[in-house]
Amino acid sequence: MTNYAIILAAGKGTRMKSNLPKVLHKVSGITMLEHVFRSVSAISPAKNITVIGHKAESVREVLQGKSEFALQTEQLGTGHAVMMAQEELAGLDGQTLVIAGDTPLITGESLQNLVDFHVNHKNVATILTATAEDPFGYGRIIRNQNGEVVKIIEQKDASEFEQQIKEINTGTYIFDNKRLFDALKDLNTNNAQGEYYLTDLISIFRQNGEKVGAFTLHEFEESLGVNDRAALAIVEDVMRRRINKKHMLNGVSFQNPKATYIDVDVEIAPDVIIEANVTLKGQTKISSGAVLTNGSYIVDSLIGExxxxxxxxxxxxxxxxxxxxxxxxHLRPDSTLKKGAHVGNFVEVKASRLGENSKAGHLTYIGNAEVGSDVNFGAGTILANYDGQNKYTTVIGNNVFIGSNSTLIAPVELGDNALTAAGSVIAEDVPADAVAIARSHQVNKEGYARKKAHHPSQQ
Structure with a gap:
C-alpha cells in the first residue's frame, strides 16, 4: 500500500523568542525540519507535503525540490494544518503519516515500525506514543479496560486523574488516507484553545466503531519536541550523544565524547583519535589515522590519512x-596543504596551495598563493596580496627558502631554488637559483648608545 507524509511546519514558535521559524533552528548542523524530513524518507512516501505558514518562503527554501508544500495562512491548530493538504491527498488510497517538524529525534526506523504496526493491525489510525516519567504538558493516551485507545486528552483539558497517566502522545500519527480527510470535516473548536485538534479524530473514529491503535517508542527521548531554547539544548545533547556513539561503534576513539561536538553529516574513518573540545561541522571528512587534538575546530574540510x-x-x-x-x-577557505606539508603556530593560510613537504613554522600569512614543494617560510613572512582594492597572486616554485620577516608584495613570482634574505621586501620577480636582498643598509653609530644612556632626560 502507498505511503504519504504530511510534515507540520507552519508555526512561529513564540516561546523560542526568535525571528527564525522554529523548525529552522539547527540541531547538530541541520535544521529540525531537515532531520524530520530525512526520517520520513525511510517510509518512501509517494507524496510528501510540508505545511508552511510563518515565514513560509524561508521554510520552503530548506526543502525546495524535495517536498511539495501547502500554505496555512492562519494557524488554527494541528487539525486545521492537515486540512491544508486536502487538495494534494484527499481521495487517494494508502496511509498518511502526520508528523511535527519540531521533533528531530524520531528515527526513520521508528517511523517504519509505526507504519508496519498500523498495516499489520489494520487500524484506521495509529498513534505513536511514549512513556514519560514526567508527562506534564503532553496529551495523554486514554485506553479502555481492553487496552484499546479511546481518545487523546490534552493537558489543559485533562482531569486530575487523567493527568496522572504516563503514556503520552508524541504528535506523530498514521491514518488511512481517505478516512483522515473524511473525518477532518467533523472537527470543531470546542476546547480550551479554540483550535481544531487533530487528536479529536481518535474519538470520531471510535464513535464510528473504527479501530484505533497505538505504537509505543522504545526510547522516550525520540519523542522530544522543541518549544523553547531549553528544549533545543536537550535535543542537541541527545543528538550529539547519538552521533558520537555511532562513530565510536565504527572505530573512532574519543577522549571525552561529552565534550566533543560533531554535526550529523560529518564522516569519520576508523582509527581516528579525537581529543576533548573538538568541533567538526558541515560536510567535513576525516580520514583514517588522523589525530585531532584539544580545541580543534574544523568546518566543511577534508583531513587526510x-x-x-x-x-x-x-x-x-x-x-x-x-x-x-x-x-x-588557521586555514581559511579554499586552502590546500599537500602531502607532508606543515603549518605551525600562528600561521594563517587563505585561498592558497602549499606543495608537498613545504613548511611555514610560525608567525606567517600566506594568502592567494601557489607554493611548490619543499618550500620553507621563515618566521614573520607576509604575502601581501591586497592593495586595498584588488587581490593578487604570489607564485613560489620548488625548494624556495623565504628568509624570516620577508614581505612578498603580489603579484610576484619566485623561481625554483630562489632565496630571499631575512627582512627583505620583495616587489619584483626573483629568478630561479637567485638570492634576493631588499633591505636598508645598516648604519652603526659608534658610542651613541652610551651617550644616550647618560642624557639628563634619561635620569
Whole structure:
C-alpha cells in the first residue's frame, strides 16, 4: 500500500523568542525540519507535503525540490494544518503519516515500525506514543479496560486523574488516507484553545466503531519536541550523544565524547583519535589515522590519512595525508596543504596551495598563493596580496627558502631554488637559483648608545 507524509511546519514558535521559524533552528548542523524530513524518507512516501505558514518562503527554501508544500495562512491548530493538504491527498488510497517538524529525534526506523504496526493491525489510525516519567504538558493516551485507545486528552483539558497517566502522545500519527480527510470535516473548536485538534479524530473514529491503535517508542527521548531554547539544548545533547556513539561503534576513539561536538553529516574513518573540545561541522571528512587534538575546530574540510591537527581552525579546506597543522593555525577557505606539508603556530593560510613537504613554522600569512614543494617560510613572512582594492597572486616554485620577516608584495613570482634574505621586501620577480636582498643598509653609530644612556632626560 502507498505511503504519504504530511510534515507540520507552519508555526512561529513564540516561546523560542526568535525571528527564525522554529523548525529552522539547527540541531547538530541541520535544521529540525531537515532531520524530520530525512526520517520520513525511510517510509518512501509517494507524496510528501510540508505545511508552511510563518515565514513560509524561508521554510520552503530548506526543502525546495524535495517536498511539495501547502500554505496555512492562519494557524488554527494541528487539525486545521492537515486540512491544508486536502487538495494534494484527499481521495487517494494508502496511509498518511502526520508528523511535527519540531521533533528531530524520531528515527526513520521508528517511523517504519509505526507504519508496519498500523498495516499489520489494520487500524484506521495509529498513534505513536511514549512513556514519560514526567508527562506534564503532553496529551495523554486514554485506553479502555481492553487496552484499546479511546481518545487523546490534552493537558489543559485533562482531569486530575487523567493527568496522572504516563503514556503520552508524541504528535506523530498514521491514518488511512481517505478516512483522515473524511473525518477532518467533523472537527470543531470546542476546547480550551479554540483550535481544531487533530487528536479529536481518535474519538470520531471510535464513535464510528473504527479501530484505533497505538505504537509505543522504545526510547522516550525520540519523542522530544522543541518549544523553547531549553528544549533545543536537550535535543542537541541527545543528538550529539547519538552521533558520537555511532562513530565510536565504527572505530573512532574519543577522549571525552561529552565534550566533543560533531554535526550529523560529518564522516569519520576508523582509527581516528579525537581529543576533548573538538568541533567538526558541515560536510567535513576525516580520514583514517588522523589525530585531532584539544580545541580543534574544523568546518566543511577534508583531513587526510595520518594528519595531525593541533588546536587549530580549518574552514572549507583540504589537508592531505601526513600533514601537520598547529598549534593555533588557521586555514581559511579554499586552502590546500599537500602531502607532508606543515603549518605551525600562528600561521594563517587563505585561498592558497602549499606543495608537498613545504613548511611555514610560525608567525606567517600566506594568502592567494601557489607554493611548490619543499618550500620553507621563515618566521614573520607576509604575502601581501591586497592593495586595498584588488587581490593578487604570489607564485613560489620548488625548494624556495623565504628568509624570516620577508614581505612578498603580489603579484610576484619566485623561481625554483630562489632565496630571499631575512627582512627583505620583495616587489619584483626573483629568478630561479637567485638570492634576493631588499633591505636598508645598516648604519652603526659608534658610542651613541652610551651617550644616550647618560642624557639628563634619561635620569
Amino acid at each position: 595520518n594528519a595531525v591537527i593541533t588546536n587549530s581552525m580549518i574552514e572549507s579546506s583540504k589537508v592531505e595525508r601526513n600533514v601537520t597543522v598547529g598549534p593555533y593555525a
